Amino acid sequence: MQKDKKLIVYDIFFLIISLYFALLLRFDFSIPPEYMIFLKLSIIPVVVITLIFNKIFNLYNSIWKYASVEELVSIVYSVSLANLIFIIYSYLINYKFLENRYYRFPYTVHIIFWILSVLALGGIRFIYRLSEDSKGEYKSSKDKRLLIVGAGDASAMLIREIKKHKNFNYNIIGLIDDDRSKKKKLINGIKVLGGRDQIQRICREANIEEIIIAMPSADIKTKRKIINICKTTKCKLKTLPGIYEMIDGNVSISKLRDVNIEDLLGREEVKLNNENINRYIKGKVIVVTGGGGSIGSELCRQIARFEPKLLLIFDIYENNVYDVQMELNYKYPKLNKKIIIGSIRDVDRLTDIFEKYRPQVVFHAAAHKHVPLMENNPAEAVKNNIIGTYNVLKCCNKFNVEKFVQISTDKAVNPTNVMGASKRFCEIMVQAFDEASKTEYVAVRFGNVLGSNGSVIPLFKKQIAHGGPVTVTHPEINRFFMTIPEAAQLVIQAGAIAHGGEIFVLDMGKPVKIVDLAKDLITLSGYEPGVDIKIKYTGLRPGEKLYEELLMNEVALTSTEHDKIFVEKPNKIDINFVEKSIEDFKKVVNGDKEQIIKLIEEKVPTYKRKKYQKDE
Template sequence: MRKENRFFVISDIIMVTMSLYIALLLKYDFMVDTRYIKLFKVSIIPVIVFMIIFNRIFNLYNNMWRYASIEELLSIVYSVSLTNIVFIVYSYILSHMKITQTVFYRFPYTVHVIFWMICIILLGGTRFSYRVSYENKKNREAVSENKIRLLIIGAGDAAAMLIKEIKRSKKLNYDIIGLIDDDEEKLGRLIYGVKVVGTRNNINKFCQENSIGEIIVAMPSAPEEDRKEIFNICKNTKCKLRTFPSISDIIDGKFNMRKIRDVSIEDLLGREEVKLNTENIEKYIKGKNVLVTGGGGSIGSELCRQISKFNPGNLIILDIYENNAYDLQMELNYTCPKLNKEVIIASIRDKNRLDEIFKKFKPDVVFHAAAHKHVPLMEVNPMEAIKNNVIGTFNVLRCCDEFNVKKFVQISTDKAVNPTNIMGATKRFCELMVQAFDKVSKTEFVAVRFGNVLGSNGSVIPLFKKQIAHGGPVTVTHPEINRFFMTIPEAAQLVIQAGAMAHGGEIFVLDMGKPVKIVDLAKDLITLSGFNPGEDIKIEFTGLRPGEKLYEELLMSEVALTSTEHKKIHVEKPMDVDMKFIESSIEDFKEVLKENDKEKIYELMAEKVPTYKRKKN
């Protein structure tokens, strides 16, 4: 017998005994004649037996009283009534029998009526008190758990796996309210008891009407454009947004809830996954000595991660900043324990040091990512921009030529196009140097130009996150300012792919998609952080900074781009640049650096880069 049933049997014995005795007390105003006390003593056990028998007949020990209703109450009435009838018959028989010369009297009918009422109240009260207690406990548990009302986007295999995991685990604090799917044939159908309640057009209304607290997008195999649109719809619901892991994790059976992550700003931008021609990349990286300058930086470190996948003979990581280089070294020790690598702390400004490195490690391929990149800082420190970006790059180019490097890839920027700041102008001059060196060297020199990278050191995303964490305001320079963005892995992968296509002299231009307004980026990031833009977190416009453009360009307006075998990589027509012009310009830059005159640096840069038009704010 279950614990719950044992409790009610014991409870019924006590309640029946109490009911009969209370009935006698009430009938005789608490002064019960001894003859009825004797009758009580010989009657109580039979009455208890009768009650238990009838209770069993009416399933009073089989019902789940936590769900008791009016039907269960009627069962109690029937059982008590029949017990009382049998009790009356028993009393009548007993009154006509003589046991050890003792004469027993019948209980008055009033006692039976009072007993009947009290018995129903006590037996029913016990059971319904149990139900009330259970409901209160259940409600308390629900309140304490404070389950999150969840909407799942997608009604396929991923959603089924997610629902099953949530229902299986008691630790997952979710109440799944419904599913959303654009396949109208799925509408109204159930997955593990969860109903498909609508399409993407119903998301906002459903979330509002059902007080949804969190949305999980379970569409790992959907096209990136669809996912982007879903994310942008969901962000307006003000619900917490999370997304499912990649489809490969599902195929491999590696899914667990820990892999579900918050939706990021990268998801909202919806950059399509890069598809690489790995065969061409392996041809120039596998087994080769690959040097990455600025290897500890945002782009440089990601280049190292991507290069490590193609089994280089030796990966040489060069950086002036030891902390970043050390962090990358520790990471690669863990993720790629068999990778041959060297971490070197050195400056590209030091030609003698570079000569030692190239002589010792004999790199076959060089990716040049070392540069000063912050526009406002370089605008007030133009000498450093020249020393590092121009003179430093010239040193690396010379080493590549002198030590017979097979391929050199320069990391350039959209700010090199019609530059309005000293940083962009130095990067444009680097592009000119790359094309000039390619004409006189056996090394294949190329440059790859792209825009802003999400999450890179000093980019707006980390800045906005810090400002949001401090309660705002989020600062944007201008309401109309926009930029091209791509993710760090996407940029690094396309740079490596462009290197595989290079024959020398090209300036590759990466497809950055559509420009994004910085203020929209700020609003999205505030929303994803769980706040209302303009209300919880203010946005302030601070004005354009020195040398900053309102709109960025990716290509020279007078030069046409040619498509390549990769749809995201284009190539700009080479400029006619003379090596003598480069060498004389380097000497001119060195001379003007000695004078330490900012205005002369700006004037000289305008002379060397005709497209440079200094913007004074």
Template sequence: MKRRIKVALLVLSDIIFINAAIFLGYFFRFSWRIPPAYLERYKESFIPISILMVISFYIFKLYTSIWRYASIEELLSVIVAVSVGSAVSFIYGVVMRNRLPLSVYFVMWAFTIMASGGLRFLRRVIMHFEGMQALSGKKGKRILIFGAGDAGAIVAKEMKKHPELGYIPVAFVDDDKSKKGKYIQGIPIVGDRNDLGDVVEEMAIDEILIAIPSADKEERAEIIRLCSQTGCKLKTLPGIYELIGGKVTISQIRDVEIEDLLGREPVELNIDEIADYLKDKVVLVTGGGGSIGSELCRQIARFNPKKLLILDIYENGAYNLSMELKSQYKDLDQEVIIASIRERERLREIFKKYRPNVVFHAAAHKHVPLMEANPKEAIKNNILGTLNVVRCADEFGVEKFVLISTDKAVNPTNIMGATKRFAEMIIQAYDKVSKTEYVAVRFGNVLGSSGSVIPLFKEQIKKGGPVTVTHPEINRYFMTIPEAAQLVIQAGAMAEGGEIFVLDMGKPVKIVDLARQLIRLSGFEPDKDIKIEFTGLRPGEKLYEELLMNEEGLKKTKHKKIFIGKPGEFDVDKINSMIESLIDALDDEDEKIFKLMEEFVPTYKRKQD
């Protein structure tokens, strides 16, 4: 009811403005001496003219727009509505031979635009000044926006419109020097990236928002590095390829993550090639609730598999993933299977029932220090568990089998890496005697995965430090979880059997540099606000990881980020004999396990303190 009253009052005000405009036109045309004949014409035509104008206003939604959010689009609607109404009124006068003077129609057009448009925009002006007043009197975070383009303008406008969010946009910086000294939404553009330090200090900036979604990842990473040196907490908008429909909203503002600093471009996938081996196929992912396994499931779901099987021993991660996939892929046929890869008969039951066409084997123990202290568990899971899945794949006619391996399998110095290398040996041996195409994909550390350093560092920073790093020189290869999963799927499409695919991990990163960058992204100064402590290398830990053994060689593929190591020469009978020896050693002391693994994996050199 309240809305109807507002519309009725708006219609009434428009009628008053229209008729006042006609008299104003008469005044300009005749001064105060209006000929009686024209007054008579007015009496005969003011009702039709008012009705025609109101109908035009209604057609162009001047009575349904929310004017508190009025912008240039609404202004154009007012102009078009008044113009159409005036033109139709003129035509009506000509047809009915009751036309007013031309100057009257012109004045009516101009005055109605100013009066009716002004009334509507008055609400927008009041809202603007209320927002400015609220901003000036409200305590909030003083925001410097890096990027004075469309995205920056949109978020600045939203921040001013919603002071309750606690953002106070105070300035822009932009690398386009021609913009310096100009204003957007009343906010000055004060310089470029070279002025960051001075601007932050002089304007007491609390946070920097990086609003350049069109920049490539390498450029964004460089800007983030520069901004992080100011000591401000950083926020960003997603890249343009991440934005839904390419639209920017204030809700998309997020903290800058360490992944943003990698500067790696999105993975280019051969969609047709991947679709050929995943579409309408039954796909099984072991360890499907884990960091890599769950992302594999998300990526596989895009390619319309006949059925997606999420196998895991831990129910929580698998359940959460299942709920997520149900909400995003309504038509996806998926099933969660709670099972252990250590139980071969349970696996045979699963393979017999579902007959998977493709298997991604991501289930594994991966924590180096924990496995060093529990070597038998590493054998049971990473070797015997892998063997069970490999044998089931062979028995039940799986087309492709992709093992998720690790850079720690290269010249391993720990039992975890040695067991993963042995798993690679298993799939290379079985590839020679099976119709199934067995391959392995090897990559380094994945940012944000469970057990990685990033969640640990974040928790330590949250507590005020110290951040613990094992050694000042230790480095690792890193990639993001989606990047790793996409490349694994692409490698599977390229597999012919027996290969070890090696993913391009970029340049290795020093862990201490990663810690310092993460501290800066959190708005603190390393070694000043948050201390970094070195704790010493853990059992079995290397200073440097390798991705390829010397004897394997390396061959390029058609994908610039995927390489192939030469297939190894391994015999199934010999592999099975080794495994029997390992099974027997499970009843002995741990030392027997270490010695056997050094014998069976020639590149494994146990690192002892």
């Protein structure tokens, strides 16, 4: 408030000086006496009129150190309108004060006054801004030496913020941009030093400690290439999220975050056919089983965007589903939802829910998914993954659900473990029920999800935080990866294009070596792999494949209307086979472990136990 008052005083002073100098320049520094009288009569009206317009254009609500081109435009508007009113004033008001002698300022005085006023009012604001910027330019030897990649609008904004706020503790050494026309040019006083091919040399020669990648509008492929170069410098890496990730679209240093593994492995944002999705979700009652898990919770977030009539979030673990509830309460306060605690093993509980709410679409994400744990506990895999899924399928048929979408896995393809075999049998059941029911039953198969519960990423991060070693089962083991939002979006999209009986296969891109993943995480954490953090090979675990497959080898995939979704030709499977198999599973599920595994082998022909596997 004190600075606003001071600014008003400065404006009054410079307006008076500008008007006086306008007359001096117009009359060659010899102002006629009658114009001096008119000047005295005009000073107060001119100042008052201009201050009123300055207030209208918020020139006293702005913070000095953030004075910008927009404020200069406001000054031009304010002074222009004030001059126009002053011209009208000179015609209509002052006549009676001059003994019926009519005087007015020549038009050239108004033009000169307009120019001087804009320069004066704009000048004091920008002089203040320059003085504030210069205050922030002092950097101590303790400030981190910073290189910014990108020389666009985002970088310009970051530079301004860093200069204004000493607490950021950055000394900006330069900018990197592949646009050759920008080389050696200055952006807010910082020079563009070269293109991406110069990053390693500049970091080495200028002792760069931190790199900020300020390219929010760049595509994933470009960002990944830049990050791969930057990570070889051993500098700390930060980045701005992509424009589509920022809710308000504003670029700010507060949005900076550490570069993570998703930046290296993530792909372009999924383009959804919202019209198709709306058709089967909007205004419908939707159930998500396993709604508190990694995939289930993301399905709930994505489904909420399409305005279902009611979203039922079903899960056995109340802590996770509570977190999802709180998040949805905040992000989608108008969403009609209910949290239901229960197990898919409990057929009576499922029946009550389906009878009460009559769901139209079911996304089935509830499952045991940990390969080694299920290898040692096959009965639980059968109870939950097979019999539990059967219970859901039966309820969908009984209560005339329109569409059922099963979350499957690449481990169901030619499975070598109990978990994968149990999920493969779920796919068999889906296709059998589709043949026997009016409900459209489909399965969606994809690989590992980055950051999901139990995935290698959280494990590696914990191991790095403890100083290592990072454990990898085999130097050649690889996996397909996608992000949680991408997986959930493609599952929903697959459901939109399904007609029943299909097994959809998501485009997972290229497989990634787990050891490369570990090295990248170590590097992104600021350490050198093998030096600061060791990598230890522990050997393949029971049931674990060296390479995962996404499709049955003998079945060709067909493309769909979505470029990231493919489909296997539906197989006709007799529902009687499924019913008989479920009875057989129920008979052995509480018995001998070897007996259970042999029955799984019988029911899932593609399941091949590894020779080294032995019961514990």
